[in-house]
Amino acid sequence: MSTSMNTEHLISSLRSVEIGLPDVAATEKFFVDTWHLDVAVRTNDIVYLRGTGADHHLIALRHSDAPALYAITLKATSSMALDTIAELTMRHGGRVLQTKHAVQDPAGGEAITIIDPQGRVLKIVHGDVRHDGCVPDAPHNADKPIRLAHAVLNSVDVAAAMPFYEKVLGFKLSDRTKIMAFIRIPQGEKTNGFGDHHSIALADADNNCLNHIAFVMPTLESVMRGGGRMRDAGFEIEWGPGRHGPGDNAFNYFVGPAGFVIEYTAEVEQVDDSYVVRGPADWKWPVGRVDQWGISAPPSSKLKQAQREISFIKP
Numbered sequence: 001m002s003t004s005m006n007t008e009h010l011i012s013s014l015r016s017v018e019i020g021l022p023d024v025a026a027t028e029k030f031f032v033d034t035w036h037l038d039v040a041v042r043t044n045d046i047v048y049l050r051g052t053g054a055d056h057h058l059i060a061l062r063h064s065d066a067p068a069l070y071a072i073t074l075k076a077t078s079s080m081a082l083d084t085i086a087e088l089t090m091r092h093g094g095r096v097l098q099t100k101h102a103v104q105d106p107a108g109g110e111a112i113t114i115i116d117p118q119g120r121v122l123k124i125v126h127g128d129v130r131h132d133g134c135v136p137d138a139p140h141n142a143d144k145p146i147r148l149a150h151a152v153l154n155s156v157d158v159a160a161a162m163p164f165y166e167k168v169l170g171f172k173l174s175d176r177t178k179i180m181a182f183i184r185i186p187q188g189e190k191t192n193g194f195g196d197h198h199s200i201a202l203a204d205a206d207n208n209c210l211n212h213i214a215f216v217m218p219t220l221e222s223v224m225r226g227g228g229r230m231r232d233a234g235f236e237i238e239w240g241p242g243r244h245g246p247g248d249n250a251f252n253y254f255v256g257p258a259g260f261v262i263e264y265t266a267e268v269e270q271v272d273d274s275y276v277v278r279g280p281a282d283w284k285w286p287v288g289r290v291d292q293w294g295i296s297a298p299p300s301s302k303l304k305q306a307q308r309e310i311s312f313i314k315p
């Protein structure tokens with residue numbers, strides 16, 4: 001197998017994150033009552049929470065003494081893609097923690113578990129359960145997350161982290177700012193050939209922690225109402241409302257239970273292969289601005305601190 005093989009067909013989407021925290025019951029209550037996910041399945045030790053889209057779940061909650069990130073799960077396009085990704089993982093400095101196996105969680109399917117060269121645990125799954133009859137646009141779903149938008153992962157060396165995502169998982173660079181590399185799934189789930197501007201971003205940092213997890217809301221209005229709902233529940237908007245440069249998405253950021261940074265977002269730019277990559281020199285804000293609207297104060301110090309607190313578990 002050539003190391004320069006085309007890997008763009010291997011991954012189809014970002015599905016879910018699996019997190020550990022001390023109080024699963026309280027966190028479930030938050031994610032259902034305030035964040036507006038629904039319980040897909042609850043087992044003895046893990047709660048699986050879904051959005052209104054087809055993904056079986058978007059978050060799995062399990063107990064751990066300290067908040068931790070167990071895995072980020074991506075969907076593969078085929079069973080054979082899992083084999084290819086496993087082989088490429090070993091060629092590009094990662095490790096295969098679990099070879100292809102039948103998944104024991106309620107989403108099922110088959111999967112491999114890999115770890116990238118900087119210690120991020122990734123589950124790649126194929127053939128998992130999908131929900132039928134989803135109507136995210138229905139009025140009763142107007143304030144519910146549909147699916148994950150993206151995960152942003154800090155990196156002590158973004159340039160060193162990037163090749164794994166490009167050469168093993170087939171991600172493609174959409175934009176590079178002074179602080180972040182936005183990467184997309186080029187042949188993932190598309191509408192008329194267009195897909196999300198990014199599904200992962202690697203953020204320049206002095207750590208490899210979780211920066212944040214973003215959820216797609218149906219509309220800009222629902223991002224706004226979500227901000228109000230969170231404030232009612234005692235969670236201040238730590239950054240937002242605003243609209244990003246790269247990705248052009250509207251946002252509200254919060255520090256959620258156990259210190260996980262979560263984002264409501266909408267209107268993520270849809271791009272195709274003709275998208276022209278821009279660099280740090282192209283993405284400059286005027287003095288005093290860090291988003292397109294300029295309504296919100298910059299990210300709070302509480303948010304910035306939370307974005308460096310939660311690490312992947314060491315398997």
Ligand SMILES: [Fe+2]
Binds near residue numbers: 150152212214263
């Ligand atoms: Fe984000």
